[in-house]
Amino acid sequence: MFDALSEKLQSALSDVRARGTLTEDDVAKAMREIRLALLEADVNFKVVKSFTQTVKERCLGADVLGRLNPGQQVVKIVSEELTALMGGSSAGLPFAPRPPTVILMAGLQGSGKTTATAKLARHLKSEHGSSVGLAACDVYRPAAVDQLMKVGAQADAEVYEQGTDRDPVDIARWALERAKQDGKDVLIVDTSGRLHVDEKLMAELVAIRKAVRPTSVLLVVDAMTGQDAVNVAEQFSQAVAFDGVVMSKLDGDARGGAALSVKAVTGKPILFASTGEKLDQFERFHPDRMAQRILGMGDVLSFIEKAEAQFGEDEAKELERKLKRNEFTFDDFLSQLKMMRRMGPLQSLMGMIPGLAGSDLQNVKVDEREIDRIEAIVLSMTALERRRPDLIKGSRRLRIARGSGTSVQQVNQLVKQFAQMQKLMKQMGRGKMPDLQALMRQGR
Numbered sequence: 001m002f003d004a005l006s007e008k009l010q011s012a013l014s015d016v017r018a019r020g021t022l023t024e025d026d027v028a029k030a031m032r033e034i035r036l037a038l039l040e041a042d043v044n045f046k047v048v049k050s051f052t053q054t055v056k057e058r059c060l061g062a063d064v065l066g067r068l069n070p071g072q073q074v075v076k077i078v079s080e081e082l083t084a085l086m087g088g089s090s091a092g093l094p095f096a097p098r099p100p101t102v103i104l105m106a107g108l109q110g111s112g113k114t115t116a117t118a119k120l121a122r123h124l125k126s127e128h129g130s131s132v133g134l135a136a137c138d139v140y141r142p143a144a145v146d147q148l149m150k151v152g153a154q155a156d157a158e159v160y161e162q163g164t165d166r167d168p169v170d171i172a173r174w175a176l177e178r179a180k181q182d183g184k185d186v187l188i189v190d191t192s193g194r195l196h197v198d199e200k201l202m203a204e205l206v207a208i209r210k211a212v213r214p215t216s217v218l219l220v221v222d223a224m225t226g227q228d229a230v231n232v233a234e235q236f237s238q239a240v241a242f243d244g245v246v247m248s249k250l251d252g253d254a255r256g257g258a259a260l261s262v263k264a265v266t267g268k269p270i271l272f273a274s275t276g277e278k279l280d281q282f283e284r285f286h287p288d289r290m291a292q293r294i295l296g297m298g299d300v301l302s303f304i305e306k307a308e309a310q311f312g313e314d315e316a317k318e319l320e321r322k323l324k325r326n327e328f329t330f331d332d333f334l335s336q337l338k339m340m341r342r343m344g345p346l347q348s349l350m351g352m353i354p355g356l357a358g359s360d361l362q363n364v365k366v367d368e369r370e371i372d373r374i375e376a377i378v379l380s381m382t383a384l385e386r387r388r389p390d391l392i393k394g395s396r397r398l399r400i401a402r403g404s405g406t407s408v409q410q411v412n413q414l415v416k417q418f419a420q421m422q423k424l425m426k427q428m429g430r431g432k433m434p435d436l437q438a439l440m441r442q443g444r
């Protein structure tokens with residue numbers, strides 16, 4: 001996600017980051033590079049202009065230049081302004097005072113509405129314990145109702161459908177009645193889309209909106225279409241006011257232009273991020289965390305949150321404490337591996353780990369068999385060895401290799417990798433990225 005942008009911004013900032021003192025020229029040069037990076041990322045040019053202007057003014061205005069560690073100040077300012085650009089604090093989805101809360105999904109055909117409908121249902125169920133019904137109002141594509149039934153079942157949400165012969169406005173009205181009768185907390189209305197914004201599409205949406213009076217209208221926007229996505233969002237906002245954006249297909253978007261421009265152009269925040277075809281690849285969008293991720297500050301909070309969802313909160317708190325204090329042993333490593341496996345594809349988690357983003361380690365392909373081997377090696381260590389990896393030498397290595405059915409070389413390699421990891425964590429703790437913790441507090 002946003003790899004290209006992330007790389008360019010980090011390289012634009014790497015110079016100032018490293019400097020002990022900064023001149024106005026240094027700042028100007030960094031701003032030029034940031035401007036280019038954003039334009040290449042397909043961010044709306046007006047947005048780029050005002051963004052770099054603000055950042056520059058803040059960098060030169062607040063006595064950044066004279067300060068100790070001015071580079072860190074600049075990085076902090078960029079991070080704060082990126083956060084503001086994407087909507088500042090993360091916005092939530094309001095619930096209706098009297099259920100059901102009705103959410104109307106809008107967007108072009110293929111933008112990811114039906115997928116997002118089911119993902120949101122799953123999300124609301126798991127986060128809020130909501131019982132959710134889905135209204136099948138896309139009657140133009142024959143397979144649309146079947147698709148919603150299929151993903152709806154996966155999300156454990158009841159689908160209210162009447163085939164494809166009735167008027168979508170009638171179906172929406174009927175579905176709302178059903179949802180009320182069934183005591184649903186939430187009704188999500190999936191609608192049809194067209195390839196382009198046209199009058200018929202807008203008229204139908206307006207009619208459905210009138211019929212069900214939604215608590216929120218969400219616009220699903222395909223991040224992979226970049227600037228086009230933002231133009232579409234702008235056209236929608238003129239015809240059918242929406243309250244927030246679901247940014248879909250972020251997993252395929254290396255550039256990030258849509259995500260960075262849509263709030264500034266439409267005035268509406270991104271509420272959710274969809275990052276894959278699977279139903280659990282969906283999360284609330286947090287501008288502050290996204291900014292930190294783009295700038296290679298990792299994303300501790302999302303990581304911990306994901307861990308919390310899988311584990312008890314206590315376990316996750318403990319992990320957070322250890323990550324911060326650098327009391328990290330092979331035992332923790334082992335339980336982390338287990339946890340990660342429960343959390344889903346390892347690769348997708350790598351970018352969230354601070355210190356890993358942008359490092360060589362992030363590019364390591366995660367092979368599940370490799371994880372099996374690592375687990376076997378750690379399990380063959382004694383309790384003492386797990387706490388004191390520095391003891392693992394000579395005959396101990398051979399014993400561990402035999403015990404785990406691996407080679408001494410493989411044991412060596414793991415011990416070395418582990419030492420490298422500890423070093424990374426120590427660097428974090430020592431404040432190689434000192435703003436991170438401040439930013440995290442701010443994000444709470």
Ligand SMILES: Nc1nc2c(ncn2[C@@H]2O[C@H](COP(=O)(O)OP(=O)(O)O)[C@@H](O)[C@H]2O)c(=O)[nH]1
Pocket residue numbers: 107108109110111112113114115116193248249250251252274275276277
């Ligand atoms: N990679 C990826 N694919 C997605 C995502 N969301 C939806 N899709 C795919 O995009 C296609 C269109 O999605 P769909 O929900 O049917 O769009 P709709 O026409 O707006 O209802 C489907 O093949 C989905 O599996 C996402 O976040 N990431």
Ligand SMILES: [Mg+2]
Pocket residue numbers: 113114115138144191192
């Ligand atoms: Mg659909």
